[in-house]
Amino acid sequence: MTPIPIIVDCDPGIDDTIALLTAFVSPELDIIGITPVCGNQPLERTVRNALQVCELGRRTDIPVYAGCFRPMLREPIYGQFHGKTGLGNTVLPEPVKTVEPRSAVDFLIDTLTAAATLQKRITICCLGPMTNLAVALRMNPQVAEGIERIVMMGGAYREPGNRTMTAEFNVLADPHAAHIVFSSGIPIVALALDATHQVMLKPEHVAEFSNVSGRISQTLAELMAFWDRNDVRRYGSRGGPLHDPLVIAYLLAPHLFTTERARVFVEHESELCMGQTIADWYGKSGLEPNADIVTKVDAEGIIAFFLDRLSRYAEKAVA
Amino acid sequence: MSRQRVIIDADPGLDDAAAILMALASPEIDVLGVSIVAGNVPLQDTVANACKIVGVSGRTDVPVFAGAAGPLVREQVFGKYAKIGAFSDDLVARGDIAPSEENAVRFIVRSAREAAEAGEPITICAIGPMTNLALALIQHPDVARGIRQIVSMGGAFTALGHRTPWAEFNVLADPHAAEIVYRSGVPIVMMPLDMTFQALFTAEHFKSFGARGGAAGDALYNLFSTFDRSDVARFGRPGGPIHDATTIAWLIRPELFTSRKATVGTQVTGLTMGYTYADFYQKMDRTPNATVVTDVDEVGFINLLIERISLYGSTVPGPKTPGG
Numbered sequence: 001m002t003p004i005p006i007i008v009d010c011d012p013g014i015d016d017t018i019a020l021l022t023a024f025v026s027p028e029l030d031i032i033g034i035t036p037v038c039g040n041q042p043l044e045r046t047v048r049n050a051l052q053v054c055e056l057g058r059r060t061d062i063p064v065y066a067g068c069f070r071p072m073l074r075e076p077i078y079g080q081f082h083g084k085t086g087l088g089n090t091v092l093p094e095p096v097k098t099v100e101p102r103s104a105v106d107f108l109i110d111t112l113t114a115a116a117t118l119q120k121r122i123t124i125c126c127l128g129p130m131t132n133l134a135v136a137l138r139m140n141p142q143v144a145e146g147i148e149r150i151v152m153m154g155g156a157y158r159e160p161g162n163r164t165m166t167a168e169f170n171v172l173a174d175p176h177a178a179h180i181v182f183s184s185g186i187p188i189v190a191l192a193l194d195a196t197h198q199v200m201l202k203p204e205h206v207a208e209f210s211n212v213s214g215r216i217s218q219t220l221a222e223l224m225a226f227w228d229r230n231d232v233r234r235y236g237s238r239g240g241p242l243h244d245p246l247v248i249a250y251l252l253a254p255h256l257f258t259t260e261r262a263r264v265f266v267e268h269e270s271e272l273c274m275g276q277t278i279a280d281w282y283g284k285s286g287l288e289p290n291a292d293i294v295t296k297v298d299a300e301g302i303i304a305f306f307l308d309r310l311s312r313y314a315e316k317a318v319a
Numbered sequence: 320m321s322r323q324r325v326i327i328d329a330d331p332g333l334d335d336a337a338a339i340l341m342a343l344a345s346p347e348i349d350v351l352g353v354s355i356v357a358g359n360v361p362l363q364d365t366v367a368n369a370c371k372i373v374g375v376s377g378r379t380d381v382p383v384f385a386g387a388a389g390p391l392v393r394e395q396v397f398g399k400y401a402k403i404g405a406f407s408d409d410l411v412a413r414g415d416i417a418p419s420e421e422n423a424v425r426f427i428v429r430s431a432r433e434a435a436e437a438g439e440p441i442t443i444c445a446i447g448p449m450t451n452l453a454l455a456l457i458q459h460p461d462v463a464r465g466i467r468q469i470v471s472m473g474g475a476f477t478a479l480g481h482r483t484p485w486a487e488f489n490v491l492a493d494p495h496a497a498e499i500v501y502r503s504g505v506p507i508v509m510m511p512l513d514m515t516f517q518a519l520f521t522a523e524h525f526k527s528f529g530a531r532g533g534a535a536g537d538a539l540y541n542l543f544s545t546f547d548r549s550d551v552a553r554f555g556r557p558g559g560p561i562h563d564a565t566t567i568a569w570l571i572r573p574e575l576f577t578s579r580k581a582t583v584g585t586q587v588t589g590l591t592m593g594y595t596y597a598d599f600y601q602k603m604d605r606t607p608n609a610t611v612v613t614d615v616d617e618v619g620f621i622n623l624l625i626e627r628i629s630l631y632g633s634t635v636p637g638p639k640t641p642g643g
Contacts, residue, residue, distance in 0.1 A: 068457045068458050069457075069458070069459060069460050070457060071457075072391065072453075072457055072495070072499065073495055073498060073499055073587070103428075103458060103459065105458055106425060109422070131457065135454055135457055135458065138387055138389075138391055138450070138454055139386070139387060139422055139424045139425075139454055140422060141388055176391065176392050176495060179392060180391070180392065268392065269587075269588040269589070
């Protein structure tokens with residue numbers, strides 16, 4: 001089977017890192033580029049983290065392109081659960097791999113317009129604020145025709161927000177970009193807090209991951225341990241929601257997810273509700289659905305899926 | 320004095336045509352390129368019009384780049400004179416310019432970053448909706464560092480709007496882009512309607528373009544003869560403004576203008592979308608981000624534009640030595 005060509009647009013980030021490490025050992029995916037953006041951390045840091053994660057995963061063959069250094073209109077906000085460096089307390093070696101000279105936006109435009117011409121569309125995995133994609137779409141609308149679909153982590157529908165009362169971080173960080181992407185007509189699979197809060201990475205899981213993941217085991221255990229929100233009142237248990245990795249799981253194991261189609265709107269005008277995502281579940285807007293929103297996730301199946309994938313780092317060490 | 324290196328970001332458009340021709344005839348200005356955005360008319364027409372205008376100027380060394388086809392966030396609106404669309408061959412003779420392959424935004428990013436690297440920042444004359452500029456500024460911090468100033472035709476204060484009761488067209492057409500530019504840290508020189516409404520061109524002036532300006536002058540005469548731009552009820556006398564050309568005049572002869580420092584911004588949503596404010600009296604306790612040009616020497620500006628367009632009649636402008 002031909003691997004699915006993907007671009008990972010991200011802001012690493014602890015959960016981005018777990019997503020990348022999973023994608024790295026999945027032969028079903030052809031990762032043609034990683035495009036870090038300003039998000040959980042300033043751009044300089046997300047780029048550096050992406051390079052370090054490529055080295056950790058021994059996938060230095062994948063090019064990393066630096067994206068936009070700020071959101072479109074709003075001042076940057078950064079993540080609260082990723083520590084000072086974006087990778088918790090984990091210290092990875094100074095990267096030898098370097099960022100590509102071409103910018104992420106130029107890479108997206110060049111690659112996706114070529115994909116449109118060749119009719120070989122590419123899947124975009126959005127794990128951060130969607131500034132890069134929004135800028136590319138506005139610079140060249142033909143970009144949309146080169147995208148098979150967008151599988152994105154972001155938003156909160158029936159679930160309240162995680163950064164404000166109504167907004168999830170990735171959408172809040174650049175609500176104008178999210179609005180542009182949701183208005184683009186490109187097929188979107190939305191993994192919002194409604195989905196990601198169903199899969200808690202609990203302390204007992206961390207031990208399991210540590211046991212199976214071979215040469216990355218220590219780093220992975222550190223990252224995952226740092227991810228514990230220690231907020232039972234909100235999440236129903238210890239641990240942290242497995243936000244970004246679900247994007248990769250959705251591509252590889254869609255049977256673990258249930259979706260509902262709806263029209264999605266992004267609030268970008270009201271300061272109180274800035275970044276809120278609203279789904280038209282009951283056809284009130286008169287507009288066609290533009291997204292498949294994940295409503296249910298098989299949490300046990302997901303943990304088993306990631307254990308299987310990340311255990312490949314042990315096999316690789318043996319090989 | 321060394322020549323000012325300028326990118327003209329435009330949406331031609333009649334006024335844009337006058338501004339571009341004025342710049343290309345002016346030895347004080349080195350036009351690095353003309354970057355085009357949708358605005359007065361759709362992108363394919365603004366690009367075709369820019370290619371024709373550069374063609375009729377004889378400056379075939381100046382590249383034209385196509386940029387954003389619509390505003391960042393709001394729905395698209397076109398200019399009041401949008402029905403002119405692409406300039407017909409009757410109005411502007413066909414030139415031999417084709418747009419560059421490079422995207423206008425990429426061109427702006429590249430030029431500004433090179434300028435930042437060289438420590439020789441460039442000037443941008445923004446005479447359409449500022450979508451291209453906003454898209455460039457988001458991408459890399461060196462873009463802002465490489466731009467010395469953005470001379471922007473846009474906004475309106477006590478003059479009130481000409482497209483809605485409150486808003487000037489260029490800002491209204493992409494208020495989010497305008498706000499990104501205003502907040503970018505790049506010094507802004509703002510040419511609002513309050514000032515551009517002070518210099519009114521009449522049919523006599525347009526005739527001077529035609530009589531003295533060669534092929535370029537003919538084109539301007541034809542373009543400005545298609546619509547009567549006067550608004551006696553508003554201006555108190557006949558004649559109409561050529562808004563965009565004030566940006567070029569400011570670069571060449573700043574002594575024709577009066578200005579004040581202020582913090583400027585715009586409303587991006589709601590009924591007053593595109594309304595621009597200026598804090599002339601320091602109520603916001605912010606360091607001013609703009610030089611707001613408040614007054615123009617009408618006769619001086621009109622004569623300067625006619626003088627520069629006349630250069631197309633006296634000599635054939637060549638690359639690097641326009642006007643002889």
